[in-house]
Amino acid sequence: DTAVSQTPKYLVTQMGNDKSIKCEQNLGHDTMYWYKQDSKKFLKIMFSYNNKELIINETVPNRFSPKSPDKAHLNLHINSLELGDSAVYFCASSQLAGGTDTQYFGPGTRLTVL
């Protein structure tokens, strides 16, 4: 069974479109994250939720809106896509919101904006 799953795996779209990426974890973890990995492979946190509550909200354009309907799901909606949004987006989860816990990553969603 996949621990952290994301859909879609690949997303190719035009500038200006709106798209969503979904993430689900079946590990029973309390905390979920969205990361962006750019072309230089630098992995940067965007958002973190603990028990459906937003606890980390990085300096991310407000075109990006996360939603956590329950603690097993964390979705990411992106409005008015721009070329610079092209990247790999990883969802992750951990048992605790604290820093001592292992994070488990999903397989990533490779977003290409044309």
Place this chain on the structure above:
Amino acid sequence: RKEVEQDPGPFNVPEGATVAFNCTYSNSASQSFFWYRQDCRKEPKLLMSVYSSGNEDGRFTAQLNRASQYISLLIRDSKLSDSATYLCVVNRGNFNKFYFGSGTKLNVKP
């Protein structure tokens, strides 16, 4: 200054070699330290946590030097399957962010 800095490499080593990576972190309040491994076009996976006293897991040894604010990873008897990018990760504690280094690429050659 970046929160976590790593030499991007690549480190090209023959099978059987011993290789070491260092990572420096800027915030002395950092409390938790990890090494993750990322294969090409895959997600990062935890390799090992790094404890104050240093720790070993098979061929892998991690060390933490709080005074100098660096973390190291030593790989002994390198295998072809060790080829990957190794990410240094630090965290300042509860409800805080994980900061990732940009990774060090290792190529192990036959």
